Amino acid sequence: MANTRLSDLLQILVYLKVHEGEKLPSTIIAASLNTNPSLVRQMISQLSKAGILKTQRGSTQIDFCRPLDEITALDVYRASEPTHDLLVVDRNTSQTCSVGVAFPNVLAGHFDQLQEAIEARLAKITIKQLVNETQADIARHVERDEAKK
Template identity: 40%
Template sequence: MLAYVQIGAGWDLSSKKIAASIEANPSVVRRLMAMLVKGGLLTSHPGMVQPALARPAAEISLLDVYRAVDPTALLHVDEKTNPQCPIGGNIQETLNEVYDQVQQAAEAEMAKVSLQQIIDGIVGRAKARKMMA
């Protein structure tokens, strides 16, 4: 959505139009946009269909977006294991340690990628496809 808002500045940026692009319900788009506004990544004004990035795309990382939209951990341990079993009683703590490492590594990588990089990739691919068509 953030890429759509930036690339499509001047287009119809209604939730209905954005929803058609990502094949989602407009209510889902509105909910996500509200999260992005609350997360300081998007500006929006009630009664106006003019969302805009709250700061330059180069200053918005995928980590910023992830934290604004879904701040939960990427991986989750099943809480329903048998504590009397040597495996079931120890797997949660063991997996939590591993999953914490995976989470930290994923977040470190997301912090390295800017929204501008994503936008550049989209625009580049769109231009290449247009040239080949």
């Protein structure tokens, strides 16, 4: 089963910046994610605890703790408090089968290298970059819709 928490956390951050200055209750943000407002509040709390966002109790005002070019996707990944790596080896294999005994160890080495590479790449992606790319994509959609009229 796919874990979409990182994607959702990143989308919340981009949404907050794209709609900066607007009143943004969790119901509005939740609509963008197709989820419920309580889950959005929980994710915003996670981002606050990680020092990425500043919130005020009873207010819809949410601010970033640092400039967007200093917040990376790796920061957000770590804020999601993953309980395991992105790729996990199935270790519940037959201990009476030579492949069942050996293969998980072989695969674990490859998965460890992939995890390191993924984290290195996430460290290079900033929230500012994601905001800029999202705004450019929004503009392309608007242009395409205008051209259809």
